[in-house]
Amino acid sequence: MKKTIYQYIIAGMFAAALWSCKKDEVKTIAQPGTAPALSATADTVILQKDHAGDNAVTFKWNASSFGFNGVVKYSLEFAKKGNNFATVKSVTADTLSKTLTIAELNTIANGLEVDNGVLANLEVRVKAIISNNYQAAYSNTQQLVVSSYLDLIDYPTMYAPGDYQGWNPAGAVKVVSLKSDKVYEGYAYFSAATTTFKFTSTDSWSGTNYGGTSAGNKGVLSTTGDNLQITGAGYYYLTLDLGSNAWSATATTWSMTGNAAKGWGEDLDLTYDAAKGLWSVTADLSAGEFKFRANHAYDINYGDNKPGDPFLNRDGGNIVVAEAGTYEVTLNLGIAGNYSYTLKKK
Structure with a gap:
């Protein structure tokens, strides 16, 4: 009799354990989500x-x-x-x-x-x-x-104060790093036969200031160096590389080249207006395409990868002139990194 009771007890305990295990196996399965309103x-x-x-x-x-x-x-x-x-x-x-x-x-x-x-x-x-x-x-x-409105892109910025503007960093020409890689660029017009300047990391003298050597409108940067110097009046493409500590200033003139102008490899020259800070030309254009280029060469050239905005891209796509006619064309390189153009039919 006792053996039979023990058998029932053991069987009951086993059944309870088995039921407990099955209960533990119950899983919550997510359903497809309802659509929010x-x-x-x-x-x-x-x-x-x-x-x-x-x-x-x-x-x-x-x-x-x-x-x-x-x-x-x-x-x-x-x-x-x-x-x-x-x-x-x-x-x-x-x-x-x-x-x-x-x-x-x-x-x-x-x-x-x-x-x-x-x-x-x-x-x-x-x-x-x-x-x-x-x-x-x-x-x-x-x-x-x-x-929407077009908002200028904010790039890492340095400044180039000098004798051309009273050595005021806050009002100086800016150069920017388009790829945030310590390589900076920008454009500036200098009217004097000789221009001296420095690069500063902020819009005051409280940051890091760079002078250095100057020979042939280029040289090596140094935080303890002399003022940098550019010889010759003109419109310059400025570059500095804080990785290699190199700087340079390349004098530029600007033109249009393409089958919408005088043909690819030929140049329709633009004229610089120092008061407006713009390059421009009014000319008869054909239906076709063109690019802007410096010094009648393709080393520095700009096209447009996004015709929906007026910004230019280095080595970008050809700019399209949809209809032949007389156009006023402007090129604005004065806002570092945010280079732009206009194409207005007269």
Whole structure:
């Protein structure tokens, strides 16, 4: 009898253990996320740089459920209308709403390469995700029309104060590092037969100041060196390399070359206006293409990789003249790194 009771007890304990093991195997499986409902406080926003810090638009949405109480991460995705979000700019959100300033929305619009100063159609949606290994949930698409402005790119900057402007770093010619690689460049017009200057790391004398040697409008930089010197009046391409401590100044004149002008390899010369700080020419152009180049050579040349803005790119794509006619062409190299042009039909 006792043996039978013990057998029942052992069998009961085994069944309980087995039930416990099965209970431990219960797993929570995420379900497809529900689509958030997205809304916006505005459907058209005119972006103006003077109001860059103002709020532009607020987006709100409800929570997406994946079937359990896990952490859901949200982001807003922006795309040009009609490309099915093939190319997007994303902004993360810590809550169920996101307010963007004029400057933030303008950065998004420029990142999508919309044309500045005209109304552009964007699409916005919310992306909800619990893991990169699990399918995201997306909201409805919200239409947004914006008119963006062109914002200059801020590059690491140095200054070139000298006798040409009273040795004032804050008002001096700037040189910038386009790749943040300690190599700086910029353009400047010097009217005197001899110009002396230094490079400074800030817009005052309180930073690191560079002089050095000067021979043939180039030399070696030194923090304890003499003033640098450029011989000859002209429009100069300035470079300095803090890695090798080399500097140089190359005198330049500018022209257009291409089948829209006088032909590839031929030059339509521009004239420099020191008062305006611009190179320009008014000429009859053919339908075709051209580039700007220095000194009738391709060593320093600029094209346009993004016709939607006026900025030039070193060794960039050909600039298109869509229709023959008389054009006023200007070239502005005075804002370091943000080189630009205009092409206006008369």
